[in-house]
Amino acid sequence: MDLIIAKDYSDLSRRASRIIASEIKKKPDLVLGLATGSTPLGTYQELVRLYREEGLDFSRVVTFNLDEYYGISMDNPQSYHYYMFENFFKHVNIKPENIHIPDGMAGDVEAHCKKYDEEIAKYGGIDLQLLGIGQNGHIGFNEPGDELLTATHLTNLTQNTIEANSRFFKSMDEVPKQAITMGLGTIIQAKKIVLLASGKNKAEIMAELLDENAVSTKNPASFLLLHKDVTVIIDEEAAMLYSSMSHESGDGSLKKFMLGKCFYGHLNKKRPSDHSV
Numbered sequence: 001m002d003l004i005i006a007k008d009y010s011d012l013s014r015r016a017s018r019i020i021a022s023e024i025k026k027k028p029d030l031v032l033g034l035a036t037g038s039t040p041l042g043t044y045q046e047l048v049r050l051y052r053e054e055g056l057d058f059s060r061v062v063t064f065n066l067d068e069y070y071g072i073s074m075d076n077p078q079s080y081h082y083y084m085f086e087n088f089f090k091h092v093n094i095k096p097e098n099i100h101i102p103d104g105m106a107g108d109v110e111a112h113c114k115k116y117d118e119e120i121a122k123y124g125g126i127d128l129q130l131l132g133i134g135q136n137g138h139i140g141f142n143e144p145g146d147e148l149l150t151a152t153h154l155t156n157l158t159q160n161t162i163e164a165n166s167r168f169f170k171s172m173d174e175v176p177k178q179a180i181t182m183g184l185g186t187i188i189q190a191k192k193i194v195l196l197a198s199g200k201n202k203a204e205i206m207a208e209l210l211d212e213n214a215v216s217t218k219n220p221a222s223f224l225l226l227h228k229d230v231t232v233i234i235d236e237e238a239a240m241l242y243s244s245m246s247h248e249s250g251d252g253s254l255k256k257f258m259l260g261k262c263f264y265g266h267l268n269k270k271r272p273s274d275h276s277v
């Protein structure tokens, strides 16, 4: 796992978009896994800018979104369909037939989920998966619990997630209580993963993820520690607890981060104390 500590949200968004752009240039028919929430918004804006100003070509890119609320239709402004079209798809030259998002109104959910995974497999799996993280460690809508499911499935949202996501809705009652999400297996099979976290409200979960070096179903994102190509990009606010804990280790080294390398992106150089494994 590589860790990049970006200066702020704009820096984080630029860095994430550059990684995605470089993968598209290497493989124009990239299979791109996409996330929603507020964190990737800046990344989408940057990608749109790269399309407009630098001709980044999405015409052969295939996308699969991580998740969708269950019980709301795609024209509902709170749906992830709506979000993706408004914030990204309608601004670039992606082909509608190359866009895949779980259907929140699917009648036979089980069959729909199965088909979603089959479709991903048909394209040879996801090349690059973009991820945000919930304050409770959820990725997609894989919530902490006693077990985590591997395949795409219908899931119940935890109270913590319902509360966190209620900021996008008029009232708590309107927040869907269920969602369709890719499973941990689908996510972890992506060839490359980029996880983004921004802001103080992600500091605790990021410290837990980066400092503990342990895998637990209580923190679904911890399974990313097992993946060989994960880049975590966080801004200084989200790194707040992680950095200070590490710096308090005495010699100023980021010694707890043993599984990969830490890179202070905005300083434009590796710190002498950084670990590379």
Ligand SMILES: N[C@@H]1[C@@H](O)[C@H](O)[C@@H](COP(=O)(O)O)O[C@@H]1O
Residues within 6 Å of the ligand: 035, 036, 037, 038, 039, 040, 066, 067, 131, 132, 133, 134, 135, 138, 139, 140, 141, 161, 165
């Ligand atoms: N299902 C999405 C996740 O994929 C996302 O990572 C999370 C964090 O959202 P935000 O970036 O707004 O903090 O929100 C939702 O629950």
